[in-house]
Amino acid sequence: MKKIEAIIRPEKLAEVRAALEKVGFPGLHVCEVEGHGKQKGVVQQWRGDQYRVEMLPKVKLEIVVSDKDVKKIVQAIVETAKTGSVGDGKIFVSPVDEVIRIRTNESGESAL
């Protein structure tokens, strides 16, 4: 099993979720996050002084899936979240050792 963590633009969330709906996914976890990539934020102006807003609002999606589904889900996210400008976000994929469904105490892939 793998955990897919996708950090995307907040305004893209609805579109990405719709695309995921099409390819199918077991469950999903969303949270609002703040962060920056290699441009280290954006520069704004106040009364003639430049200042940098370092943390930008983003949305993080977390989806834990079986290994075989990783590719299509990542694909769907990349296709819909992309604008081509800097700050489109990132996807991290990492292994997950165990999943347990609390209601039934099932574990492993059947608990997804």
Next chain:
Amino acid sequence: MRRKLVSGLLLGMLALGLALPVLSWAAGDPTGANTGTIADVSAATAGAPTLEEVAATAGHNKVAINMMWVLITGFLVMFMQAGFAMVETGLTRAKNVAHTMAMNFMVYPLGMLGFYVCGFALMFGGMGALGTMGGYAGLNQEFTLHLFGKDFGLFGMTGFCLSGHYDVAVFAMFLFQMVFMDTTATIPTGACAERWKYLAFFIYALFVGSVIYPIFGNWVWGGGWLATLGKNFALGHGHVDFAGSSVVHMTGGVIALVFGWLLGPRIGKYNKDGSINAIPGHNLPMAIIGTFILAFGWFGFNPGSSLAGTDLRIAVVAVNTMLASATGAVASTLWMWRVRGKKPDPSMMCNGMLAGLVAITAPCAFVNSISACLIGLISGVLVVEAAFFIERNLRIDDPVGAIAVHGVNGAWGCLALGLFADGTYGDGWNGVAGTVKGLFYGDSSQFIAQCVGVTANIIYVGAISFVIYKLIDKLVGHRADPAAEVHGLDVPEMGVPGYVGVKMDKFSETPLSR
């Protein structure tokens, strides 16, 4: 039930329709042309007034028009307090809204009480006859120094708590002048925002209305020595300031300069390496609505300063006022957009419009419309450059630009009068025969009088502000507790956040000094 109601209504309307032709529309005076006739002239024999009775009514009506004008424009100026509150609060941070608003709120009653107890007396106790409002002459005690064979009026000595002057003209004058004083009083709260201990502010607010403002005001508007520079030394018409570029705005701006400088910058404004952190305000819509309220109130401020609704020059005054506000806003916007930055900075737009208004306040009655446009245009550039100079060179932290708007452009407005006054108005002003002319229209001595007035303002207001600042500092201290300042003054100083239940965005905070 509902059906009954509807059918009842319909029936009623039908009845009304049928009755229409029979109802009489001829009664009354629908055009108004016949309302107010000879019968309305107070006369011993109704409908047949004598010439004296007609003349008495005409005189009473003239004074009534003037007094209505003074009162109504005074009400407009009072509303400028709301404008100041919104501009200052919008341009500062969310964590200090209750504190900034509470300063702008309480400065109104505190300043007023100080002005009632002694400010009005010091300012107008020796002004002489209230010419446009019936000529009441009881305010006639000026403290005067005799030097080089000339009289130098320094302050008035009657009218404390308005006692001894239970007169409608004096009361109208008090209301109008009180709201002007409160405009001055509320200017420094912007420059000192986000770090001023509320108790220190509280004491300041009493001093400004009772002492700081009225003394200089007496010199210009109360018959004091700046007003008589013309009579005494042949300097034009003396220092002329129609609605208060110096008396009101420069005074507020110089207090703001001294207090802002002594108070020191907000924590986090300047870095140890000398670089500057921008500290963005939290609500631009609030600042812009506040600016509109101020611009609206200025139609009371400037045209009202004729103290006479029957002085029809008020049309010129009003148009000059709006034109200068327009060129001021356009100039500051373009200057920020094209010369000093890359974007049309909204907060500087507001400063630019206010700068134009402040600058036209002294000359509004004496210049033509092209000059008004030019005065505003220059003020729009001046306000941006002054704001930069104050922040970067003087290193005084003025969160809202109060010093640049009111101090610098107040001075500019007075000088502009000495340059652009076109000689179409002001015959007999300050007891000097002839109209008011500036340097460009042939009277260089008027320009000198304006320079003297501006210099006197800087020296007097600067010095007394310094002394009062130090006095309050000894008594209670000015600077809010640093921990409270970092946290936001709302809870530590006022006991409640201004925005209850709203989560602040911690990343919008400027980092502490690097």
